[in-house]
Amino acid sequence: AQRVTQPEKLLSVFKGAPVELKCNYSYSGSPELFWYVQYSRQRLQLLLRHISRESIKGFTADLNKGETSFHLKKPFAQEEDSAMYYCALSMGAQKLVFGQGTRLTINP
Amino acid sequence: EAGVAQSPRYKIIEKRQSVAFWCNPISGHATLYWYQQILGQGPKLLIQFQNNGVVDDSQLPKDRFSAERLKGVDSTLKIQPAKLEDSAVYLCASTLAGGYNEQFFGPGTRLTVL
Numbered sequence: 001a002q003r004v005t006q007p008e009k010l011l012s013v014f015k016g017a018p019v020e021l022k023c024n025y026s027y028s029g030s031p032e033l034f035w036y037v038q039y040s041r042q043r044l045q046l047l048l049r050h051i052s053r054e055s056i057k058g059f060t061a062d063l064n065k066g067e068t069s070f071h072l073k074k075p076f077a078q079e080e081d082s083a084m085y086y087c088a089l090s091m092g093a094q095k096l097v098f099g100q101g102t103r104l105t106i107n108p
Numbered sequence: 109e110a111g112v113a114q115s116p117r118y119k120i121i122e123k124r125q126s127v128a129f130w131c132n133p134i135s136g137h138a139t140l141y142w143y144q145q146i147l148g149q150g151p152k153l154l155i156q157f158q159n160n161g162v163v164d165d166s167q168l169p170k171d172r173f174s175a176e177r178l179k180g181v182d183s184t185l186k187i188q189p190a191k192l193e194d195s196a197v198y199l200c201a202s203t204l205a206g207g208y209n210e211q212f213f214g215p216g217t218r219l220t221v222l
Contacts, residue, residue: 100149
């Protein structure tokens, strides 16, 4: 069955420290993976997608098919990065399966 | 460009009552989704429409949930009768048809069933 696992429900780091939010997936086909983010009092929105191979707000994520992972990284955390982060897997037909989410808190 | 609109934003009902949620997607977006997000979990797809046709409703509890998108634009999601476990945020999202397009989400409707 298709599944997305985010092992950390809560993650707290200090401003300026590196951040890594973990995401592992289970899917027999060719995966398309995304990170969505929800800032306080805002809507869920796309942060980045692996197919674009882009860096958004200093975040990057590399698809590792061998480890079935798509971890989100940022070298220097900023206070405005505090939010809920969801990893999502597309199984085709534009259908997404979301992980449970990680609440990231950046301490000053 | 206007975003996805949803109403109401909050709803409190008693179990066994009925409730309906409304969604207006971004203009021109052919694909519309309803998700259920229970506290502490990620969004779970309930139903996906392409224009006014259902693409996937495999996770929709059809004994109590129904959804329609009659003219291929607005959509309504109904629960009848509601159970305590239906307490959740109901999210509507839309996207352009085809490819791995970004899904745009509405603000959600927070349902509390007492």
